[in-house]
Amino acid sequence: MYSQGLIGADGQTHEDAAFLAAFQARIDAEQKIEPNDPMPEGYRKTLVRQISQHAHSEIIGMQPEGNWISRAPSLRRKAALLAKVQDEGGHGLYLYSAAETLGVSREEMTEQLLSGAAKYSSIFNYPALTWADIGAIGWLVDGAAIMNQIVLCRCSYGPYARAMIRICKEESFHQRQGYEIMIALCNGSKEQKELAQDALNRFWWPSLMMFGPPEGDSVHSNQSMIWKIKRFSNDDLRDKFINASVPQAEKLGLTIPDSDLKWNEAKQGYDHGEIDWDEFWRVVKGDGICNRERLKNRRRVDRDGAWVREAAMAHAQKRRARMASARIAAE
Amino acid sequence: MSEAAMPLWEVFIRARNGLSHKHAGSIHATDAEMALHAARDVYTRRGEGQSIWVVRSSDIVASDPVDKDMMFEPTASKIYRHPTFYEIPDDVGNM
Amino acid sequence: MSGTCETIMASNQTLFSYVLRLADDHLILSQRLGEWCGEAPTLEEDLALANIALDLIGQARALYAYAGQVEGKGRNEDQLAFMRYERDYQNLLITEQPNGDFAHTIVRQFFISAYMDPFWRRMESSKDEMLAAIAAKASKEVTYHLRHTSEWVIRLGDGTRESHERMVEALDDLMMFTGELFEMDAVAQEMLQSGVGVDASDLKAEWQHTVQTILQEATLELPKAGHMQTGGRTGRHSEHLGHILSELQYMQRSFPGLTW
Numbered sequence: 001m002y003s004q005g006l007i008g009a010d011g012q013t014h015e016d017a018a019f020l021a022a023f024q025a026r027i028d029a030e031q032k033i034e035p036n037d038p039m040p041e042g043y044r045k046t047l048v049r050q051i052s053q054h055a056h057s058e059i060i061g062m063q064p065e066g067n068w069i070s071r072a073p074s075l076r077r078k079a080a081l082l083a084k085v086q087d088e089g090g091h092g093l094y095l096y097s098a099a100e101t102l103g104v105s106r107e108e109m110t111e112q113l114l115s116g117a118a119k120y121s122s123i124f125n126y127p128a129l130t131w132a133d134i135g136a137i138g139w140l141v142d143g144a145a146i147m148n149q150i151v152l153c154r155c156s157y158g159p160y161a162r163a164m165i166r167i168c169k170e171e172s173f174h175q176r177q178g179y180e181i182m183i184a185l186c187n188g189s190k191e192q193k194e195l196a197q198d199a200l201n202r203f204w205w206p207s208l209m210m211f212g213p214p215e216g217d218s219v220h221s222n223q224s225m226i227w228k229i230k231r232f233s234n235d236d237l238r239d240k241f242i243n244a245s246v247p248q249a250e251k252l253g254l255t256i257p258d259s260d261l262k263w264n265e266a267k268q269g270y271d272h273g274e275i276d277w278d279e280f281w282r283v284v285k286g287d288g289i290c291n292r293e294r295l296k297n298r299r300r301v302d303r304d305g306a307w308v309r310e311a312a313m314a315h316a317q318k319r320r321a322r323m324a325s326a327r328i329a330a331e
Numbered sequence: 332m333s334e335a336a337m338p339l340w341e342v343f344i345r346a347r348n349g350l351s352h353k354h355a356g357s358i359h360a361t362d363a364e365m366a367l368h369a370a371r372d373v374y375t376r377r378g379e380g381q382s383i384w385v386v387r388s389s390d391i392v393a394s395d396p397v398d399k400d401m402m403f404e405p406t407a408s409k410i411y412r413h414p415t416f417y418e419i420p421d422d423v424g425n426m
Numbered sequence: 427m428s429g430t431c432e433t434i435m436a437s438n439q440t441l442f443s444y445v446l447r448l449a450d451d452h453l454i455l456s457q458r459l460g461e462w463c464g465e466a467p468t469l470e471e472d473l474a475l476a477n478i479a480l481d482l483i484g485q486a487r488a489l490y491a492y493a494g495q496v497e498g499k500g501r502n503e504d505q506l507a508f509m510r511y512e513r514d515y516q517n518l519l520i521t522e523q524p525n526g527d528f529a530h531t532i533v534r535q536f537f538i539s540a541y542m543d544p545f546w547r548r549m550e551s552s553k554d555e556m557l558a559a560i561a562a563k564a565s566k567e568v569t570y571h572l573r574h575t576s577e578w579v580i581r582l583g584d585g586t587r588e589s590h591e592r593m594v595e596a597l598d599d600l601m602m603f604t605g606e607l608f609e610m611d612a613v614a615q616e617m618l619q620s621g622v623g624v625d626a627s628d629l630k631a632e633w634q635h636t637v638q639t640i641l642q643e644a645t646l647e648l649p650k651a652g653h654m655q656t657g658g659r660t661g662r663h664s665e666h667l668g669h670i671l672s673e674l675q676y677m678q679r680s681f682p683g684l685t686w
Contacts (some may be wrong), residue, residue: 073677073686086476305467311585369470
């Protein structure tokens, strides 16, 4: 999903050739770039954009699943779901921190999200309608996210790579949590299995869109690839995801909603049907059913919490002042 | 208008007895006590913690990457500081 | 012989009732805290509130499982948590009160934690081994809840004028639900006498001391205790519980008898 963060990224940079060559030599030698290291402005900007959009996706992504915490069907599922949504908040936090090492504050990034200037992954503008959606989101959406994120653990920027390592470690339970829900549904009654199939039908195509549109042959000349911010093409990762998911769906006894899906012996992978990129762009640009609601919620949360943050800041200031005057009095 | 930034803190965690504190990440908090709480709630959710340090990010003094050669190159040639520099016959055994 | 048997039956029924009400307290409160997920004033606090909610769900699960075992009718934790009617829930009224603003949530949690902290500590020496074991785990958890909410009470009370006013309002709104914490009905009495339960009425002084110490640092005052509301332990609730249950029970009611 996070390759969506690179859509429209401005990799333009104005440093001289010697500087860029020295930087590229470090990248090619697989050295990690650290916060205070010299780096091209374009590299910094591209990273800020990608990491912050990745963070925003985690935060907005809390909404569709958070919507089911109060209605989870058992106490075990409730605890697991709450822990998972909490993790997403934590992952947003790790990622904001990684972006902050590049000289942008969390407050600035939040403002960009709330004003609509920054985007987040299109998948979270699809609603979670039934409990089975919680299964499908864990299985497919987290599955797709993990495909992307494992690669990002090797990203050239140190703080981002380290955040991704922590996130991948923690997320290993997310996909299993979702798939286990799907297993329970598929081993259950006829109506439970129908819920599972319906959720797969609705989440399959949006999950494929998470990898972003095909880049065609231009991908290897892509600046993000050269800087090793991105390491695989969108199509390569999407294919990997499909190849992993099809047998998982078969195990569940569910049908992938793509009549053109078939095994290609030559490429040792699946061919898939046409992805509706018009839908993708429509949702990215704000016309999904939940776009407005997701942002409005976030703005409300930000507004409602402002007095609390102000109070905590004011109290800290008072405390510092008191300590200072106590020190003066003691002298 | 942009909201005032809440101070940033670096979090160091001792995962087990006998290990040293290791950088885990950062958090935002208005003061030291809340920073400790936030560090605990964010970074020790999977039993990773025995002890936590929090340090205001602005209080950390870091070496400048520009000085990298001056700071760290000179030691590279002092190979006599490493055990493999010295030749001891094999039949002496482990030393 | 039959007389002894009946006594055991009766006390099992009482124990069931005693464990079940404790379970209900934790379930309903965790359900409320879960509503904060994704909505807290800072990301850090979002995680903190979820941690507290997860502790409470864990405590509720242990208690329901034990209640089911004591009852001996084969009801598991979920059947007890999800499949009862509104009047059968016996949670304290304060646990079901709405989240309101952050001040209300913090005061609610602070009041309850300041009560549960000594409660669980005493329960650790219960003659009932299972309750003692649950208490040993829970008392560590609730000590942190108390610490965390105390820090917030201090910051919000002694923060800005707005935060102070919001805290005063929250204290005023919730004060009338604190009397119920210390009530000792027949069930609680019997449990106390048999060395299983805790004397809740005896926790009042400690609770007041804890609460007043923190409020003083927060430049706040505990409102005068007026009429105290009661009814949770007999299933006479505020209107809020029904709405909580309609969400909590939605899946189990819509699809009865299925496994999830």
